[in-house]
Amino acid sequence: VELYGVDNWGGGYFKITPDGKLGITPFPGKGVCVPIPSIISGLQERGLGLPVLLRIENLLDAQISLLHDSFASAIKALQYSGEFRGVYPVKVNQQQQVLEEISKVGDRYNHGYEVGSKAELIAALSFLKNPKACLVCNGYKDRDYIDLALYACKMGFLCFLVLEMPSELPLILDRAKALGIKPRIGVRIKVSTQAGGHWAESAGDLSIFGLSTAEVVDVLDLLRGQSMLDCVQLLHFHLGSQIPNIRDIRTAVHEATRMYAELAKEGCAMGFLDLGGGLAVDYDGSHTNYASSRNYSLEEYCTDIVESVMATVDEHDLPHPHIITESGRATVAYYSVLLFNVLDVSRLENRTVPQTLDEEDPEAIHNLLEVYNSLSLKNLQECYNDAIYYRDQMRQLFRLGQCSLRQRAMSDTIFWAVIRNIAEKLPEMKNPPSALKDVDLALASIYYCNMSVFQSLPDAWAIGHLFPIMPVHRLDECPEEQAILADITCDSDGKLDSFIDIHGVKRVLELHSVKPCEPYYLGAFLVGAYQETLGDLHNLFGDTNVVSVRINEDGTYDFIRELEGDSVADVLSYVEFEPKQVLENFRKVAEQGVRTGKISPQERFMIMRAYERGMRGYTYLNVGRDCDNPD
Numbered sequence: 001v002e003l004y005g006v007d008n009w010g011g012g013y014f015k016i017t018p019d020g021k022l023g024i025t026p027f028p029g030k031g032v033c034v035p036i037p038s039i040i041s042g043l044q045e046r047g048l049g050l051p052v053l054l055r056i057e058n059l060l061d062a063q064i065s066l067l068h069d070s071f072a073s074a075i076k077a078l079q080y081s082g083e084f085r086g087v088y089p090v091k092v093n094q095q096q097q098v099l100e101e102i103s104k105v106g107d108r109y110n111h112g113y114e115v116g117s118k119a120e121l122i123a124a125l126s127f128l129k130n131p132k133a134c135l136v137c138n139g140y141k142d143r144d145y146i147d148l149a150l151y152a153c154k155m156g157f158l159c160f161l162v163l164e165m166p167s168e169l170p171l172i173l174d175r176a177k178a179l180g181i182k183p184r185i186g187v188r189i190k191v192s193t194q195a196g197g198h199w200a201e202s203a204g205d206l207s208i209f210g211l212s213t214a215e216v217v218d219v220l221d222l223l224r225g226q227s228m229l230d231c232v233q234l235l236h237f238h239l240g241s242q243i244p245n246i247r248d249i250r251t252a253v254h255e256a257t258r259m260y261a262e263l264a265k266e267g268c269a270m271g272f273l274d275l276g277g278g279l280a281v282d283y284d285g286s287h288t289n290y291a292s293s294r295n296y297s298l299e300e301y302c303t304d305i306v307e308s309v310m311a312t313v314d315e316h317d318l319p320h321p322h323i324i325t326e327s328g329r330a331t332v333a334y335y336s337v338l339l340f341n342v343l344d345v346s347r348l349e350n351r352t353v354p355q356t357l358d359e360e361d362p363e364a365i366h367n368l369l370e371v372y373n374s375l376s377l378k379n380l381q382e383c384y385n386d387a388i389y390y391r392d393q394m395r396q397l398f399r400l401g402q403c404s405l406r407q408r409a410m411s412d413t414i415f416w417a418v419i420r421n422i423a424e425k426l427p428e429m430k431n432p433p434s435a436l437k438d439v440d441l442a443l444a445s446i447y448y449c450n451m452s453v454f455q456s457l458p459d460a461w462a463i464g465h466l467f468p469i470m471p472v473h474r475l476d477e478c479p480e481e482q483a484i485l486a487d488i489t490c491d492s493d494g495k496l497d498s499f500i501d502i503h504g505v506k507r508v509l510e511l512h513s514v515k516p517c518e519p520y521y522l523g524a525f526l527v528g529a530y531q532e533t534l535g536d537l538h539n540l541f542g543d544t545n546v547v548s549v550r551i552n553e554d555g556t557y558d559f560i561r562e563l564e565g566d567s568v569a570d571v572l573s574y575v576e577f578e579p580k581q582v583l584e585n586f587r588k589v590a591e592q593g594v595r596t597g598k599i600s601p602q603e604r605f606m607i608m609r610a611y612e613r614g615m616r617g618y619t620y621l622n623v624g625r626d627c628d629n630p631d
C-alpha cells in the first residue's frame with residue numbers, strides 16, 4: 001500500500017516488501033532490504049520491549065557521504081578551487097554514539113564539528129583527531145570556553161572562535177595573550193535575508209545571534225589597532241534550520257559572500273566561509289516549500305551554493321574560500337526511527353438509529369431524527385448546522401434537568417449517525433464547504449500508543465512539526481480505519497492529529513484494525529535530529545530503550561548497541577527523589593497498614609515486592625509480559 005508515501009520521503013532508505021513489511025534499504029540500488037518487524041522480533045528476543053528508538057548506523061554514514069560527494073561533484077563541475085569542509089553541529093544530536101560515528105566516517109572527508117557551548121566543545125574535543133577537520137566554536141563564551149578553544153588551536157586543530165557578541169573579543173584577545181596562542185577568529189553576522197519555515201528567526205536584523213554591520217566594523221577597528229586582522233579567517237551566518245525554499249538560501253549566501261569579500265578587502269586573512277545549517281529534510285515528501293519539505297534537491301543545494309559563492313568572490317578577484325556548512329538535520333534525521341505499539345483503540349460506535357421516538361421525547365430529538373432522515377447531498381451543510389443546533393439544545397435540556405440520561409444518549413446516537421452520513425457523502429461533493437472539513441476528524445478512531453509525544457517527538461507537540469508515521473507491517477492489507485494517535489501521558493496535548501500529505505497536511509492517518517491478541521506496530525520516521533535531547537519527562541515517561549543496528553552488504557545485520565531506557569527509579573532521581581528513601585518511605589506506609597490490620601504481613605511482603613519491581617521497571621507499558629510471573 002503506497003498510501004504512506006515511503007518513496008517520497010524515505011530518501012531511498014526504506015521500501016515496502018512484497019509481503020507487506022517496511023524494510024530498510026541502506027544501500028540504495030543494491031537490493032539489500034531488512035524488514036523492520038524482524039528487527040523488532042530480535043529486540044524482543046533480547047528482552048527489550050517497545051517503545052524503542054532504533055538507530056540505523058548505515059544511514060548516518062550514507063548521509064555524510066552523500067553530502068560530501070554532492071559538494072565534490074558541484075566543485076568539480078564548476079571548477080571551484082576551494083574545498084568543502086562540512087562540520088556536524090553537535091546540538092542536533094549530542095549522543096556519544098553519533099559523535100563517535102561522525103568521527104569515524106567523517107574522517108574520510110575531513111568532517112569536523114560545530115559546537116555551541118562549553119559542554120559541546122568538551123564532547124567534540126574527545127573525538128577530534130583530524131587536523132584538516134574544522135572545529136567551529138559558536139555560542140556565548142566565558143574564559144574557560146575560550147581557553148579550551150585556544151588550546152585546541154595550539155594542538156594544531158583547525159579551531160575557530162566565532163564572535164557571537166562584540167564583548168567576546170576583548171576576552172579572547174586577553175586570553176590569547178595570556179596563553180601565548182594566536183587565535184583563529186570567525187565573525188558571525190546577522191544576514192538581513194529572512195527565510196520561511198518554523199525556525200527562521202535565527203536570521204534577520206532582529207535575530208538574537210551575530211553581529212550587526214556596525215559591530216563588525218568596530219571589531220575590525222579594534223583588531224586593526226592591534227595588528228591582528230590576520231586572525232580573522234572565517235565568516236559565519238546561520239539562516240535558520242529547515243529552510244524550505246532554495247531562493248532564500250541563494251539570497252543569504254550571496255549576501256554573506258559579499259560580506260566575506262568586504263572583510264577580505266579590509267585586510268582580514270579569511271579563507272573560510274561558513275554557511276551554517278538550514279539544509280532541509282523533505283519530511284512530507286512533497287518536494288515543495290511547505291515548512292516540512294524543501295523545494296530543492298541536494299545537488300541543487302550544493303550547486304547553487306558553490307555557484308553563488310564563486311560568482312561573488314570572482315567579482316572581487318579573491319581566492320575561492322573553503323566552504324563550510326553546518327548541516328545537522330539532514331545528516332542525522334534518517335538515522336533514527338521510533339518504534340511503538342498500539343495499546344488500544346477507541347472508536348465511535350455505530351449504534352442503531354431508532355425508526356420512531358416516543359411522543360414524550362423532547363422536540364429537539366424529534367428534529368434530530370428528521371435531520372437524519374432528510375439528509376442528502378444537496379443539504380449537507382444545512383443538516384450539519386441543524387444537527388449541531390439540536391444536539392446543543394439537548395445538552396442544555398439535560399443541564400436543566402428536562403431530559404433523562406437515556407434521552408440524551410439517544411440524541412447523541414442520532415447526532416453521530418448524521419455526522420457519519422455527512423462524512424460518507426462528502427467525497428461525492430465537488431466543492432465541499434470548508435466548515436465541513438473537520439468532519440472526518442470527529443469520526444476518527446483514537447489509537448492509544450505506547451509512547452510519549454513529549455519525550456520522543458517534542459517538535460510535533462511544540463511547533464506542530466510533521467514526521468512520517470506509518471505501520472511497519474500489514475502493508476499488503478488495505479487499512480480500514482481513519483485514526484488519530486494518542487500517547488500514554490495524561491495530557492490532552494499528547495496526541496498526533498496532523499500527518500504528512502503531499503498536498504498539505506492530513507488530519508487522520510489510515511491504519512489497520514487491530515486484531516485481538518496481535519500486536520500492531522507503528523514507526524515515526526526521520527526523528528534523528530533534535531528530538532532526543534529536547535524530549536522531556538512529562539508524566540515521568542523517561543528515555544525509551546535505544547538499539548543500534550548495522551546492516552551488512554549481505555543483508556545480515558548486527559545489534560551494535562543496546563541501551564536500556566530509563567527505569568522508574570531513574571526518572572524519580574531526575575526530579576530529586578532519592579530512590580532508596582522512596583522505598584523506605586513506602587515501607588513505613590506498608591508497615592502502618594499491617595499495624596492497623598488492613599493488610600497481613602504476607603500481603604505487605606507482596607506489596608513491597610510489587611513496589612520494588614515497579615521502581616526497577618521501564619516507565620512505559622510492559623505489554624505481553626506474563627503477569628503471573630512478572631520477575
Ligand code: PLP
Pocket residue numbers: 089092114138202238240241242243276277278279326327328329330529
Ligand atoms: N548551526 C547553527 C549555528 C545552528 O543554530 C543550527 C541549528 O539551528 C545548525 C547549525 C543546524 O542547522 P540544521 O539542523 O538545519 O542543519
